[in-house]
Amino acid sequence: MNDDLISLTIDGRAVKSAPGLSLLLCAREHGIQLPTLCYHDDLKPEGQCRLCLVEIGTAPRTRLVNSCTYPVEPGLNVQTASERVLAARRLVLELLLARCPKAKIIQELAAELGVYESRFRTDNPDELCILCGLCVRTCREVVGVSAISMANRTPNKQVSTPFLEDSEACIGCGSCVFVCPTGVIDYAEKDGIRTVWGRDFELQPCRICGAYIAPKYQLAHWAKITGDPVESFFVCRDCR
Amino acid sequence: MPKFTSVAQLEEYRREMQARRDPQQQQVLVCGGAACLALGSEEVAASFREELAGQGLAGRVILKGSGCQGLCAKGPRVLLRPQEITYQRVRPEDAGEVIGETLVRGRVLERLAYQDPNGGAIRAYTSKIPFYQGQFPLVTRRLSLIDPESLDDYLAQGGYDSLSRVLSEMSPEAVMEAVERSGLRGRGGAGFPTGRKWRACRESDGEARHLICNGSEGDPGAFLDRALMEGDPHAILEGMAIGAFAIGAAQGHIYVGHGYPLAVQRLKAAAAQARESGLLGPRILGTDFSFEVKVHRGAGVYVCGEETALLEFIEGKIGEPRNRPPYPPQKGLWGQPTVINNVETWANIPVIIAKGPEWYAALGPEKSKGTKVFSLAGDVKQTGLVEVPMGIPLRRVIFELGGGLKGDRDFKAVQTSGPGGGVLPAQFLDMSVDFESFEAAGGNLGSGSMIVCDEHTCMVDLAKYFLTFSFEESCGKCTPCREGTRQMLAILEDITAGRGQEEQLGLLEELGAAMMSASICGLGQSAPNPVLTTLKYFRPEYETHIRDKKCPALVCRPLLKYTVDPETCTGCLACVRECPVGAVVGEYQEVQEIDQELCAKCGMCYEVCKFEAIKVES
Numbered sequence: 001m002n003d004d005l006i007s008l009t010i011d012g013r014a015v016k017s018a019p020g021l022s023l024l025l026c027a028r029e030h031g032i033q034l035p036t037l038c039y040h041d042d043l044k045p046e047g048q049c050r051l052c053l054v055e056i057g058t059a060p061r062t063r064l065v066n067s068c069t070y071p072v073e074p075g076l077n078v079q080t081a082s083e084r085v086l087a088a089r090r091l092v093l094e095l096l097l098a099r100c101p102k103a104k105i106i107q108e109l110a111a112e113l114g115v116y117e118s119r120f121r122t123d124n125p126d127e128l129c130i131l132c133g134l135c136v137r138t139c140r141e142v143v144g145v146s147a148i149s150m151a152n153r154t155p156n157k158q159v160s161t162p163f164l165e166d167s168e169a170c171i172g173c174g175s176c177v178f179v180c181p182t183g184v185i186d187y188a189e190k191d192g193i194r195t196v197w198g199r200d201f202e203l204q205p206c207r208i209c210g211a212y213i214a215p216k217y218q219l220a221h222w223a224k225i226t227g228d229p230v231e232s233f234f235v236c237r238d239c240r
Numbered sequence: 241m242p243k244f245t246s247v248a249q250l251e252e253y254r255r256e257m258q259a260r261r262d263p264q265q266q267q268v269l270v271c272g273g274a275a276c277l278a279l280g281s282e283e284v285a286a287s288f289r290e291e292l293a294g295q296g297l298a299g300r301v302i303l304k305g306s307g308c309q310g311l312c313a314k315g316p317r318v319l320l321r322p323q324e325i326t327y328q329r330v331r332p333e334d335a336g337e338v339i340g341e342t343l344v345r346g347r348v349l350e351r352l353a354y355q356d357p358n359g360g361a362i363r364a365y366t367s368k369i370p371f372y373q374g375q376f377p378l379v380t381r382r383l384s385l386i387d388p389e390s391l392d393d394y395l396a397q398g399g400y401d402s403l404s405r406v407l408s409e410m411s412p413e414a415v416m417e418a419v420e421r422s423g424l425r426g427r428g429g430a431g432f433p434t435g436r437k438w439r440a441c442r443e444s445d446g447e448a449r450h451l452i453c454n455g456s457e458g459d460p461g462a463f464l465d466r467a468l469m470e471g472d473p474h475a476i477l478e479g480m481a482i483g484a485f486a487i488g489a490a491q492g493h494i495y496v497g498h499g500y501p502l503a504v505q506r507l508k509a510a511a512a513q514a515r516e517s518g519l520l521g522p523r524i525l526g527t528d529f530s531f532e533v534k535v536h537r538g539a540g541v542y543v544c545g546e547e548t549a550l551l552e553f554i555e556g557k558i559g560e561p562r563n564r565p566p567y568p569p570q571k572g573l574w575g576q577p578t579v580i581n582n583v584e585t586w587a588n589i590p591v592i593i594a595k596g597p598e599w600y601a602a603l604g605p606e607k608s609k610g611t612k613v614f615s616l617a618g619d620v621k622q623t624g625l626v627e628v629p630m631g632i633p634l635r636r637v638i639f640e641l642g643g644g645l646k647g648d649r650d651f652k653a654v655q656t657s658g659p660g661g662g663v664l665p666a667q668f669l670d671m672s673v674d675f676e677s678f679e680a681a682g683g684n685l686g687s688g689s690m691i692v693c694d695e696h697t698c699m700v701d702l703a704k705y706f707l708t709f710s711f712e713e714s715c716g717k718c719t720p721c722r723e724g725t726r727q728m729l730a731i732l733e734d735i736t737a738g739r740g741q742e743e744q745l746g747l748l749e750e751l752g753a754a755m756m757s758a759s760i761c762g763l764g765q766s767a768p769n770p771v772l773t774t775l776k777y778f779r780p781e782y783e784t785h786i787r788d789k790k791c792p793a794l795v796c797r798p799l800l801k802y803t804v805d806p807e808t809c810t811g812c813l814a815c816v817r818e819c820p821v822g823a824v825v826g827e828y829q830e831v832q833e834i835d836q837e838l839c840a841k842c843g844m845c846y847e848v849c850k851f852e853a854i855k856v857e858s
Contacts, residue, residue, distance in 0.1 A: 045563075046563070046717075047563040047718070047760060048717050048718050048719070048760075049718075049719055050718050050719050050720055050758045050759075050760075051719075053758055063757065064757045064758055066563065066760075069563040070563075070565070071565065084757070087750075087753075087754065088720075088754045088757055088758045091720075091750065091751065091754040091758075092719050092720060092754070092758060095719055095720070095723035095724060095727060096719060096723065098723070098727065099723055119747055120723075120727040120730070121727065121730045123726075131716065131719075131722065133717075149558070150558065150560075150716070150717075152716075153541075153543075153712065153713065153714060153715050153716050154711055154712065154713075154714035154715070154716040154721075154722045154725060154726065155711065155712055155726075157716035157722065
């Protein structure tokens with residue numbers, strides 16, 4: 001069994017790892033925490049934010065890779081906090097801080113690396129979306145409806161429903177709101193109506209206590225994927 | 241044309257056709273390259289057709305539309321064979337005279353012949369023109385000779401000979417070894433050894449293997465892949481079929497940039513012809529080898545030329561790059577081993593088989609073999625398509641083939657490989673054209689665009705131009721590229737507007753280094769190149785913009801100052817009428833004055849003044 005393990009070096013320590021594991025998870029298993037923004041345990045890693053960068057190889061032939069997508073390799077030499085790694089990570093945070101100066105999570109991550117202000121220009125001081133894509137991937141991979149996606153390229157890149165119109169695919173579940181690290185997605189609930197992505201969703205009250213459970217569309221989606229009658233979801237968790 | 245069911249049948253057909261074709265047959269080849277088409281070569285061809293009929297020569301002279309004939313600056317071009325006389329700037333009304341004088345009476349029309357931009361000598365024969373003399377055409381050799389829509393023309397020039405040889409005489413391993421021994425490296429930008437890529441793909445596990453031809457070619461100033469796809473589409477199909485045989489792939493894909501509809505049309509037509517003739521599809525030439533090709537037209541997104549974004553595109557997803565590993569030869573299209581090579585690379589494959597890997601490897605310096613096609617553009621006298629052997633001095637490309645700089649101005653820099661390439665100053669003119677030399681200088685041999693800049697080019701403005709391109713085309717997936725291009729551009733905008741700070745130069749370098757090492761794909765990794773190389777070689781120019789608020793090349797408008805020369809001003813009021821902000825003031829027939837506070841620096845006064853009385857300085 002032990003023969004299947006892969007031996008590599010992380011920050012000078014010889015470690016063993018199961019094959020196929022990412023460098024990020026391997027480092028975590030050995031007590032080394034790396035900052036991440038776009039990584040989530042329940043989602044496929046996409047390597048977008050570039051905060052989890054590590055340096056691999058031996059001098060002078062080393063390079064930076066993002067640890068969330070790079071798999072463990074036999075004999076690999078990994079540095080998670082080299083000068084080069086820290087410089088790149090600080091700069092990435094400085095760029096994000098310029099984009100979203102009010103995003104708390106960015107302020108905190110930056111402060112951990114000694115970055116308190118950005119030398120770069122801020123276009124919109126109220127911007128909160130860091131374009132990490134967690135919402136899009138959650139909607140696609142966990143909820144399974146792909147109601148939102150990334151639209152446009154760099155100058156106008158944004159998360160949106162198709163053509164910025166009400167999404168027919170959206171079930172109003174609010175998973176995107178839940179997973180968003182900066183709280184940028186508008187969401188409201190009032191008088192049995194939930195509003196998200198500009199669309200109103202009627203909420204289903206519990207047959208027993210009357211408390212709202214979830215949008216009717218969401219329950220219909222559950223019924224579809226489970227094959228159970230939709231009425232079987234009309235009782236809230238507390239009353240079951 | 242028959243459907244060939246054996247190599248012997250193809251060769252028999254070729255022999256018979258070549259025997260039928262008279263080498264002394266009079267041909268008129270009208271260039272159908274992109275530049276000549278834009279200049280009206282279709283009308284020229286129509287006029288030749290009419291005149292040939294009118295002069296009773298319709299059956300005796302063959303009229304054809306060819307691919308790019310190279311000297312694009314002087315189109316529309318017409319090549320007369322077998323004399324090898326090339327005419328330029330041919331208008332429809334010239335057709336009658338060309339036929340009557342040159343074809344019938346054998347006289348050269350000097351007014352349509354090439355004139356040496358240095359010295360003015362008239363040269364009608366291609367073999368006497370330095371632009372052509374200095375070239376070594378391998379992959380472009382058929383462009384001016386064949387009708388791109390004729391399979392017979394391709395076969396007559398030895399086309400599909402390499403494929404038939406591979407299928408009848410070689411094993412996949414032998415083909416692989418030949419490509420490895422040839423030393424061929426990818427012509428798309430990164431210069432990865434082609435044979436090594438192929439082997440990695442063949443040795444990867446997968447239910448199926450795929451081949452992709454990358455014909456995205458989105459770099460500003462690049463038009464070589466376009467010329468190959470439009471002018472010699474069968475060569476690309478043949479190269480891919482040979483590659484498929486070596487790798488064990490059954491399906492190929494050609495991705496063509498959105499802006500090249502003619503290339504899409506020609507490649508599709510060529511594929512259909514090849515399929516009908518048994519040169520593509522199931523059981524090629526009666527062997528057990530089957531290979532199919534599908535042509536895809538892009539949607540106008542530059543980053544889809546990045547190989548993994550291209551894979552996403554073909555799979556029907558948003559064209560954004562993937563993280564590597566896995567690399568495409570391990571897991572590419574649909575998760576299966578995939579080889580992606582660029583158009584020029586594929587076009588080199590039949591050449592390597594035909595000439596032999598040793599012959600090919602004898603061309604060029606140690607690590608850069610074969611030839612390189614460049615689209616020569618910018619401030620040179622002769623823009624166009626050139627193919628030169630690797631190792632040729634850069635100076636020869638620019639001054640011999642390009643004929644030097646327009647207006648005999650001073651050479652300032654050459655920019656290669658588009659927005660991801662470097663800007664190299666005059667000290668590199670004697671550098672050898674090869675992968676290593678360019679890389680050592682901070683440039684990139686890359687995709688083959690070569691833009692020559694004269695003394696009137698502002699290096700900060702040039703860097704800003706390319707950064708604007710990268711910013712607008714960055715897919716925005718990763719932070720360093722998305723936010724980095726935005727901030728880099730903002731700093732360049734500051735500097736060119738006179739708002740720059742000295743410490744921003746260090747910040748540009750710091751940001752550039754981070755983008756290069758932390759971005760997902762080649763776009764973000766190379767986007768800082770124009771900035772970093774201009775900073776390295778032209779730093780004083782940046783400093784002048786910042787410290788003195790001056791643009792020495794007189795390009796950056798906010799830093800210019802327009803004044804009226806009282807000695808030459810006639811008071812004609814032309815500038816007063818044109819000035820959109822009313823900054824030029826003065827009475828009729830008196831010396832005008834420009835209100836510097838009001839002046840928007842648009843340059844209209846400078847443009848309209850007939851007496852050169854408006855002076856611009858920085």
